[in-house]
Amino acid sequence: MDTELGDDLRLLQKTVREFVTEQLVPRSKEVEERDEIPRDIIAAMGAAGLFGVAVKEEHGGAGFGKLGYCIAIEQCGQANASFWNIVGASIGLCGTAIDIGGPEELRRRYLPDLASAKRIGAYALSEPNAGSDAASLRTTARRDGDAYVLDGAKTFITNAPIADVFVVFATLDRSAGAKAITAFVVERGAPGFEVGPNEHKMGLRGSTNAQLYFKELRVPVAQRVGDEGGGFAIAMKTLDVGRLALAAHAVGSAQALLDASVAQAKARVQFGKPIAANQAIQWMLADGATELHAARLMVYDAAARADKGERITQRAAMAKLFASEMLGRMADAAVQIHGGMGYMKELWIERAYRDARIARLYEGTSEVQRMVIAGGLLETR
Numbered sequence: 001m002d003t004e005l006g007d008d009l010r011l012l013q014k015t016v017r018e019f020v021t022e023q024l025v026p027r028s029k030e031v032e033e034r035d036e037i038p039r040d041i042i043a044a045m046g047a048a049g050l051f052g053v054a055v056k057e058e059h060g061g062a063g064f065g066k067l068g069y070c071i072a073i074e075q076c077g078q079a080n081a082s083f084w085n086i087v088g089a090s091i092g093l094c095g096t097a098i099d100i101g102g103p104e105e106l107r108r109r110y111l112p113d114l115a116s117a118k119r120i121g122a123y124a125l126s127e128p129n130a131g132s133d134a135a136s137l138r139t140t141a142r143r144d145g146d147a148y149v150l151d152g153a154k155t156f157i158t159n160a161p162i163a164d165v166f167v168v169f170a171t172l173d174r175s176a177g178a179k180a181i182t183a184f185v186v187e188r189g190a191p192g193f194e195v196g197p198n199e200h201k202m203g204l205r206g207s208t209n210a211q212l213y214f215k216e217l218r219v220p221v222a223q224r225v226g227d228e229g230g231g232f233a234i235a236m237k238t239l240d241v242g243r244l245a246l247a248a249h250a251v252g253s254a255q256a257l258l259d260a261s262v263a264q265a266k267a268r269v270q271f272g273k274p275i276a277a278n279q280a281i282q283w284m285l286a287d288g289a290t291e292l293h294a295a296r297l298m299v300y301d302a303a304a305r306a307d308k309g310e311r312i313t314q315r316a317a318m319a320k321l322f323a324s325e326m327l328g329r330m331a332d333a334a335v336q337i338h339g340g341m342g343y344m345k346e347l348w349i350e351r352a353y354r355d356a357r358i359a360r361l362y363e364g365t366s367e368v369q370r371m372v373i374a375g376g377l378l379e380t381r
Contacts, residue, residue, distance in 0.1 A: 005071070012053070012068055016075040019048045020083075028080035031206035032351055035198075037082060045083070046117025050076070051091045059099070060112030066241065067303040070248035074299075077252020081355040082206030084249045088242065089158035090114055094121025096241045097167040101183055101226030101234045110165055110185065122163035123242075124154040124186075124212055125235055131156075132368050134169075135178040135232060139214060141170035146221055148184065150192075150214040156362075160210035161198045164188050168214070169231050178232035183225035192217035203354035236313070242363045244306070244316040247323035248299045250359050251292065254327045257334040257352055258288050264338050275337070284333040292330065295323040314376040321369035324359035331356040 005013065023044055031037050045051065054069035055061020062068070069092070076084040095114045098106055113119040130137040139152025150170050160166075166186045173180040186193060196211035226234050262285060265276035275281050302315035331353045335342035342349045360366045 009064070009068055009071055012064060013071050013075065016048075016050065016072045017078070019050075020075050020078050023048070024076070024079040024083050028083075028348065028351075031080050031082055033205075035200075035205045036208065037086060037206050041083075042086065042117055042120070045087070051087055051117045052115030055091065055095065055099075055111055055115040059107055060115040065303075066244065066306040067300065070245060070299050070303045073245050073248040074252035074255075074296075077249045077254075078256045080206060080351070081249065081253060082204055084245075085204060085207035086120065086159060086162075088245050088249070089123055090117070090121040090163070092245045093123035093238055093242050094159075094163075094165060094167050097123060097183060097234055097238045098185065098225060100237050101230065105222070106185060106225065114165065119164040120159055120162055121165045121167070122157050122159040123238070124157050124160075124166050124168040126154060126156050128153065128155050132365060134235060135181065137169060137171055137181065138174065139168070139170040140174065141172055141182055141184070141219075143172075143221075144218070147218045148182075148221065148224070150184070150186075150217040150219060152214050154212040156199075156209055157212055158207060158209045158362075160195050160212060161208040163195075166212070167225060168212070168219075169235055170214075172228060176229075179229050181231035181235070182228050183231040183234050184219045185223045185225060186217070186219055190217060190219075202357065203351070204358055205351075239363055240311075240313050240316040241306070243320035243369070244299060244302055244312065246359060246363055247295065247316070247319035248303075250323035250327040250356075251296045251299055253352060253356065254288070254292050254295070254323075254330040257327075257330045257349070258285070258292060260349065261285060261288070261334045261337045268339075281337060284337060288326075288330045288333055291322075291326040295319070295326050298322060314373055317364070317369040317372040320364065321366055321373070325366060327356045327359055 027041055049062055052061035053064050053072045054066060057063040073084055091114050095111055098110055114121050125134055127137050141148045141150050168184050168186050169181055171180045172182055192215050194213040198208045198210055265281050266274055268275045298319040302312045302319050306312045334349050335353050338349050341347050
């Protein structure tokens with residue numbers, strides 16, 4: 001692929017970087033301390049177009065595609081990870097599932113509001129006993145006239161406490177596995193639908209998540225995403241996009257950590273010289289820069305291929321696996337280079353270290369990514 005970005009993408013990159021630097025970075029500590037993203041910040045992100053970067057113009061977005069989305073998300077990595085998380089769950093997962101599955105009526109009803117952040121979305125796939133093994137989900141849907149009746153529960157659903165629109169996956173027949181899974185759009189406040197309280201996490205403070213409960217929830221047939229039994233394919237194609245975007249954010253976060261570590265290595269003087277003069281420090285920085293460069297190329301390559309219509313399941317898994325683990329190593333090195341201050345909450349390095357850990361877990365653990373990659377190689381998936 002041509003690794004040079006076109007003028008339009010460079011302008012997008014510059015514009016998003018300026019917005020993140022001026023509007024989001026200064027509010028990062030506030031979000032961490034409050035464990036919530038104030039609504040005025042969400043509105044500003046919507047007005048700046050962060051939610052609609054990849055959405056087609058006819059559906060209210062900017063039409064930059066997957067590569068543009070990854071470029072924008074990478075810039076978000078310079079700030080609190082929760083800012084990206086709300087975008088990723090809302091438009092990257094919920095919006096993408098609606099776009100992939102359709103029908104067009106649902107796209108026109110929901111995508112413009114999701115692209116402008118007038119409404120926030122959530123993606124409800126995971127369950128207490130169906131995380132990595134998504135095909136074994138237990139939430140059921142049964143047809144009853146012109147509606148489906150949903151019963152069950154979902155867990156660890158990002159944006160749930162603040163979301164207006166949910167894409168929910170349920171099975172029409174528990175014994176049929178993936179073949180019976182079907183997707184639905186559910187709106188907040190529907191009778192029989194309950195959202196649990198915000199759960200407390202090690203990191204990603206500001207990014208809300210909660211459990212969902214469905215009891216005799218009636219969902220009109222018109223709210224079905226795709227065909228009956230087509231939900232699992234929609235979920236997996238959506239996760240290809242989600243994993244790629246997560247990798248892009250890992251690249252941005254790692255870049256911020258590397259930049260801070262280089263500056264610290266130059267400024268910190270011990271034994272009469274900057275610690276940057278020590279080979280041990282130099283090698284940490286060199287390894288970080290090398291892995292970061294490789295991860296960025298993997299993300300851009302997969303995104304460009306997706307925009308050409310290629311299936312990127314393996315490449316997205318590779319990018320997510322490599323970038324998330326690279327971020328973990330870079331975050332650890334950043335704490336080491338910053339020493340005691342890197343462990344203090346006074347400095348954002350400590351927060352970034354905690355936030356980085358989730359990248360190897362959600363939207364498919366590192367182990368699941370290796371299963372996906374190996375499955376493609378061995379033609380078992």
